[in-house]
Amino acid sequence: MKLMSVNESILGLKAARNIYSSDGTLLLAAGFEVKEAYLKRLNEMGIYSVYIDDGVREVEVEDVVSERTRLEALKMTRETMTRMGAGAKSGIDEISKVMDDLMDELMANPAMMLNLVDIRSMNDYTFGHCVGVAVLALMTAINLGYNQFDLKKLGMGALFHDIGKIKIPDKILYKPGALSPLEWEEMKRHASIGFELLRERGDFNIVSAHVAFQHHEKLDGTGYPRAIRGQEIHEYARVVALADVYDAVTTDRPYRPRKLPHQAVLIIRDGIRTQFDPDIVPAFISNIAIYPVGTILVLNTGEKARVIEVNKRYPASPVVRVITAPGGAPVEEGRMVDLAKQPATRVVGLDGQ
Ligand SMILES: [Fe+2]
Structure with missing residues (x-):
């Protein structure tokens, strides 16, 4: 199985993994040949890479969490965030249960490494990113020796770190090019907006709300919204900041292709001390297959x-x-x-x- 770009070169080849949209719709089933019509659909959905069956049986790659749990997490994140965006005060019991499943699976397999890229359509980027960041943050925290209570608070904060984006206009959020200085200021507000949204609910731990508030702060005080530095930034937010950057750069976007894991790890290493906590970086990197199986x-x-x-x-x-x-x-x-x-x-x- 290997990751290939979505273009004519995959016509007639078989998909190696199911691809779902965030509402659970199956877009392309594993084992099926990529036909002209599928190719068109993948392009329309803004899916830029797919795993293709290349007949090599030696390299069957597993995700760090089961397909069922990742899909459930994706669906519930989408539903819960949409409800929250509409101002609903309804509970977070279901998403909390999915978080427990994610934690259970990751704790059961501490030796697992991230070998797969999570394939997302353009419209699902936000929700797929939330789940991706939660998985990476939990894996890092397990390496750091967190107990279950701390893992849960961190995991919920990681899953909802970008919740504030639901209040940012789509034309800024999905703008294919660079943002103007004014648009950038607007975009940066998602951290404070997210904090307020989670804080005023009452069913979120305040520490999880602080992850949304602080995930763009940098160690050297050059981040936003408050330009706090070092230990002033909560440890959970320092973990999520790493996971956030890694997941974002390794995902295809309309305006740039994804970076490969070894390139993304270099970006993280470059940011040690200025952006990222040197004590957390090793715990993070040890989860990443720098050269994934099949490369x-x-x-x-x-x-x-x-x-x-x-x-x-x-x-x-x-x-x-x-x-x-x-x-x-x-x-x-x-x-x-x-x-x-x-x-x-x-x-x-x-x-x-
Ligand atoms: Fe963010």
Whole structure:
């Protein structure tokens, strides 16, 4: 299975995973051939990449949470946020239950690493992003040793960190190009708006509301809305700030393609101390498969090799299977190399990059 861009090159190939919209509608089912009509629909929906079955059985990649739970989280986030936006005071019991399911699954599999990109349509970006950030924030907090109570408060804050965006006009929220200074000021208000929305409800922990308030603050005091710094920023917000940036840059947007995990990790590393907490970054990065399973790597031997397994302790040194010889000739049943145990063999690039 491999991730491919949505264009003519995927016509006639089979989808490897189901793709849903945030209301639970199945847009493209795994195992079905991509026909002209599907391609058109994917383009219309603003879906830029899909997982395609390339016949390689060795690399079946699992999501860190089950498809059922991620879909349920997506649906409930959409419903709850829409209700909140309309001013409803109705409860958060259902979304709270989904949060428990997310936590249970992630805690049951602490060794799992993020290998998959969550495929979102343009209209589902906001809700998919909320769930993606919640999953990443929870994984990080589990590594940091949080107990269940703290995880829940963090998880709810992460899921609703961008709730304030429901009050930002669509023409600003979905503008394909750069925002004008005035539009940017308007966009930045989502942090304070979100805080007020959650705070006045009474069924949200105040700390979760503060995640919405503080998730764009930066360690060096150059963030917004209050330009607070360092430890003044609540730890939950420091965790969510990382998850937020990572999830955003690794997702396709109308105006730019997604960054690959190793590029996104560099962006995070560049922001250590100025933007991100140096004590939290390692706990975050250890969840990320820098070279996800299925990626084709170029080795310093001149060979190309497919990633078969990711080593959580040495994320930049996965287990690979060689698929082409140094001259480029395909290799049948190529040898397996554990790059963590073969320091002389190194990754020098990605195929096609
Ligand atoms: Fe935000």
